[in-house]
């Protein structure tokens with residue numbers, strides 16, 4: 166398979182783009198793998214990549230029921246940031262951001278990571294105080310680029326927001342992370358898949374896990390749509406489908422509910438917005454950026470009721486459009502091109518799980534709410550470390566299923582144990 | 589739009605309602621063990637298929653309802669008031685009407 170380089174791109178430009186080969190193989194399933202990862206989203210693919218790249222492991226398969234990146238991996242609004250304030254989260258997400266900063270080089274694949282700044286608007290003195298506390302915490306714990314902007318700085322940088330002093334929620338400033346931004350989600354999935362495949366990982370698409378065979382407290386094999394596959398270790402990374410797999414393994418309940426989150430893209434426009442802008446106040450929630458093709462990519466809250474359907478509902482379309490008009494009224498006549506929805510694994514405290522399970526050779530990666538895109542590199546990194554060494558790294562020791570029993574909730578929003586209230 | 593037949597108000601858009609959560613949970617007595625409370629507060633079946641769940645008709649009669657709904661197709665199979673006394677009173681009234 167060809168390594169990408171400026172020279173290669175140039176040469177193939179001259180030769181009618183005929184010199185490229187497949188980016189990854191399409192192998193037949195083997196009867197046995199040392200490690201089987203269920204779920205070919207970003208977390209599953211990144212885990213396979215780091216198992217091979219960091220731990221030198223080889224006999225690995227990734228099982229995906231549809232196509233690579235057909236789940237949340239290819240449905241999200243691609244915001245990457247590390248502005249978390251709770252212990253555990255902030256170190257984890259900062260590590261992820263550092264991995265993002267080198268990802269295109271690491272994978273030899275352009276993931277179009279664009280550090281264009283994440284600008285969270287502030288609308289009251291109380292919000293400014295709360296954001297200052299969080300962003301100061303970030304600065305003191307290893308995230309150097311946390312800033313609070315006053316109104317003048319904000320107006321200079323993004324002049325076309327709605328600064329009307331009589332707006333329902335007048336803008337007073339912003340909490341800004343400059344190294345945050347966006348990336349091309351498909352490219353991340355493809356880059357990790359290509360890197361893993363290069364190192365010997367079998368990526369098996371159209372391969373749905375339908376049953377799990379157990380012997381005592383360990384998993385022995387997976388029943389799939391492409392036959393039985395025996396496994397030394399099994400690792401789930403199936404986002405909103407986690408409870409279904411958990412049930413197949415006969416494990417009962419989880420601190421997770423499946424909900425759906427919608428995303429929207431407008432018709433392409435000339436360059437309009439250079440940053441990711443976020444509005445969140447009074448029950449409203451809205452985030453927007455402009456894609457490299459020019460479309461305005463935006464989203465809001467989940468649909469509020471539990472659902473396994475990957476299709477959105479109209480009240481949120483209205484909700485999100487209203488939020489758009491209240492902060493960027495210049496979008497008023499722009500046409501919506503598409504909207505879609507993904508199946509998100511909302512957890513009881515809004516934080517994820519990367520942990521061992523009651524079964525000795527089964528591992529869990531889930532509970533990403535709607536923030537798991539930015540987490541993908543670190544998620545794969547630590548999950549691979551957990552699977553390879555069969556013990557949690559110091560950094561992820563509170564991302565286990567037992568934290569609620571210990572009285573610990575890692576609740577960034579302070580919303581309490583109700584999955585639909587987290588973000 | 590999901591449409592929910594409220595037993596008090598009739599068929600209404602779901603945007604008039606607020607979703608509560610899993611309606612199958614029974615909270616243990618106040619002096620129950622920590623483990624029982626942990627399970628009730630934090631653990632969910634997260635059913636893909638038909639489940640019982642609570643909704644409040646916030647912009648209508650403000651009653652809490654128990655709705656039987658398929659979480660994959662969004663089809664609604666039954667709706668009754670969450671308060672058991674109200675449910676039986678309503679059933680009696682409907683019987684008297686017939």
Ligand SMILES: Cc1cc2nc3c(=O)[nH]c(=O)nc-3n(C[C@H](O)[C@H](O)[C@H](O)COP(=O)(O)OP(=O)(O)OC[C@H]3O[C@@H](n4cnc5c(N)ncnc54)[C@H](O)[C@@H]3O)c2cc1C
Pocket residue numbers: 203204205206207208209228229230231232234235236237238239240241242243244245372373374375402403404405406410426427428464505506507508509533534535536537538539540
């Ligand atoms: C609309 C939307 C917007 C979002 N915006 C952001 C954002 O701006 N920033 C951010 O950080 N995060 C965002 N997220 C969250 C992020 O996309 C997810 O947390 C993350 O992608 C989840 O990890 P994943 O990529 O591995 O999941 P997925 O891509 O969903 O991967 C899981 C895979 O498992 C497969 N699977 C399921 N069951 C089986 C089975 N039985 N057998 C085999 N395979 C199976 C599925 O087909 C799927 O491909 C957003 C999510 C959505 C839906």
Ligand SMILES: [Zn+2]
Pocket residue numbers: 594595596597598645648649650651
């Ligand atoms: Zn009513």
